[in-house]
Amino acid sequence: MAEKGLLIVVSGPSGAGKGTICKKLLDMDSNIKMSISCTTRLPRKNEIDGVNYFFIDEFKFKKMIAEDSFLEYAEVYGNYYGTPKKYVDDMINQGKDVILEIDIQGALKIKEKYADGVFIFILPPSMEELKNRIKKRGSETEESFLRRFNSAFKEINYVSCYNYAIINYEDKFDEAAEKIEKIIAAEKCRVSRLINDVHFKEVFLNEQ
Amino acid sequence: MAEKGLLIVVSGPSGAGKGTICKKLLDMDSNIKMSISCTTRLPRKNEIDGVNYFFIDEFKFKKMIAEDSFLEYAEVYGNYYGTPKKYVDDMINQGKDVILEIDIQGALKIKEKYADGVFIFILPPSMEELKNRIKKRGSETEESFLRRFNSAFKEINYVSCYNYAIINYEDKFDEAAEKIEKIIAAEKCRVSRLINDVHFKEVFLNEQ
Numbered sequence: 069m070a071e072k073g074l075l076i077v078v079s080g081p082s083g084a085g086k087g088t089i090c091k092k093l094l095d096m097d098s099n100i101k102m103s104i105s106c107t108t109r110l111p112r113k114n115e116i117d118g119v120n121y122f123f124i125d126e127f128k129f130k131k132m133i134a135e136d137s138f139l140e141y142a143e144v145y146g147n148y149y150g151t152p153k154k155y156v157d158d159m160i161n162q163g164k165d166v167i168l169e170i171d172i173q174g175a176l177k178i179k180e181k182y183a184d185g186v187f188i189f190i191l192p193p194s195m196e197e198l199k200n201r202i203k204k205r206g207s208e209t210e211e212s213f214l215r216r217f218n219s220a221f222k223e224i225n226y227v228s229c230y231n232y233a234i235i236n237y238e239d240k241f242d243e244a245a246e247k248i249e250k251i252i253a254a255e256k257c258r259v260s261r262l263i264n265d266v267h268f269k270e271v272f273l274n275e276q
Numbered sequence: 277m278a279e280k281g282l283l284i285v286v287s288g289p290s291g292a293g294k295g296t297i298c299k300k301l302l303d304m305d306s307n308i309k310m311s312i313s314c315t316t317r318l319p320r321k322n323e324i325d326g327v328n329y330f331f332i333d334e335f336k337f338k339k340m341i342a343e344d345s346f347l348e349y350a351e352v353y354g355n356y357y358g359t360p361k362k363y364v365d366d367m368i369n370q371g372k373d374v375i376l377e378i379d380i381q382g383a384l385k386i387k388e389k390y391a392d393g394v395f396i397f398i399l400p401p402s403m404e405e406l407k408n409r410i411k412k413r414g415s416e417t418e419e420s421f422l423r424r425f426n427s428a429f430k431e432i433n434y435v436s437c438y439n440y441a442i443i444n445y446e447d448k449f450d451e452a453a454e455k456i457e458k459i460i461a462a463e464k465c466r467v468s469r470l471i472n473d474v475h476f477k478e479v480f481l482n483e484q
Contacts, residue, residue: 188465189467191480194479195479195480224480224481225481227467227470227471227480228467228471230467231466231467232462232465232466232467233465233467233470234465247461247462247465250458250461250462251461251462251465253455253458253459253462254440254455254458254459254461254462254463255462257396257440257441257442257455257459258439258440259397259435259436259438259439259440259441262435262441263435263436271402271403272399272403272432272435273432273433
C-alpha cells in the first residue's frame with residue numbers, strides 16, 4: 069500500500085506571494101498536486117474543466133452541499149466555489165501531497181473537518197514591504213489601498229491558527245517553496261502520524 | 277539578535293544506527309553542534325577535555341547537581357555522566373542547533389525540563405533487521421543476545437514519547453541525516469515557536 073499523502077493548506081494576506089510559491093512548489097516536486105475546486109461560474113477563455121476548475125451548475129453544486137461533499141465552500145458575488153472532498157481524498161490515498169491555496173475563512177473550515185492537514189501561513193518580510201506590494205498591485209484610491217492594507221493587517225493575526233509560518237523574503241520564492249517541501253518531509257516523520265499508520269504499527273508495535 | 281537554535285534529542289535502540297547518523301549530520305551542516313557531556317570517569321587515550329567530554333571530578337559534579345546545572349544526569353557503573361545546561365543554552369543562544377544523542381531515560385528527563393526540544397527516535401527498518409544488526413555486533417551467548425534484543429524491543433514502545441521517528445534503512449545514513457536537517461528547518465517555521473520570538477512579534481503582531 070502506498071504511503072498516504074498530506075493535505076497542505078496554504079493561506080496568507082494578499083501580496084504575501086502565496087500564488088507564486090505554490091507554482092514553484094508544483095514545478096519542484098512531482099508528488100505534489102494542486103487541489104482543484106468546483107465552481108458554478110462560467111469558464112474564462114483558456115480555462116479547462118478538470119484542470120483549472122471543475123465547472124458544474126448550481127443544481128449539481130447544491131446537491132453536493134447537501135451530500136456533504138465539500139471540505140469547504142463559499143459563495144462569492146453570486147458564484148459558488150468549493151473544495152471537493154473526494155478529489156482530495158483520492159489524491160491523498162494515491163500517496164500524493166495535495167496543496168490547497170485558500171483564504172483564511174476556508175482554511176479554518178477545513179481545519180474543523182480535516183485536523184490532519186498541515187496549515188501553512190505565508191507572510192511578507194515586513195508590514196512596510198506588504199504596503200509597497202499592495203501599492204504596486206495598484207489600488208485606485210488611498211481609501212481602497214487602506215482598506216486592502218488594513219484587511220491584510222488583520223488577517224496576519226490568524227497566523228496563530230496555523231501550524232507553520234513562512235516569511236517570503238523579496239525574490240526568494242524558491243527558498244519559501246523549499247521550506248514547504250521540508251515541512252512536508254518532516255510531517256511525514258511525525259510520530260503522531262506514524263502510530264496511526266497500519267504498516268508502521270505492524271512492523272514496530274505488534275511484532276515480537 | 278541571532279535566531280535561537282534548537283535542542284535536538286536523538287534516541288533509539290542499540291543497532292538502529294543513531295551514532296552514525298549524528299556524525300553524518302555534523303559533517304553536513306556546520307550550524308549543528310554536538311552537545312558535550314560532563315563525566316567523572318577518566319579520559320581514555322585520545323579523548324580531549326572540552327571535545328569528547330568535560331572531564332570533572334566527583335566533588336565538582338555533585339556541586340553541579342546541587343546547583344541544578346544539568347539537564348539530566350545518571351550514574352553508570354560508578355561514574356557520573358550529565359548534560360550541562362549552560363553549554364547547551366550558550367550554543368542555542370548563539371543560534372546553533374545542538375544535537376544530544378542520549379538514551380530514553382535521559383531523553384524523558386530532558387523533556388520535563390526542556391519541552392521546547394525536538395525529540396527524534398531512530399528506528400531500524402524492521403525488527404528482523406534489528407536482530408541481524410545486534411547479532412553482527414557480536415553477542416557472546418544466545419542468552420545475552422536475547423537480553424539485548426528484548427531490551428531493544430521494549431525500548432521501541434517509547435517512540436510515542438518522541439515528536440518524530442526516522443526509519444534508518446540499510447546503508448542510507450545520509451538520507452536519515454537529511455531528514456533530521458529537514459525536521460530542523462520545519463521546526464523553525466512552527467508558529468508555536470515564532471509567536472514567542474521577540475523579532476517576529478515586533479514585526480507582525482504589534483506594528484500598525
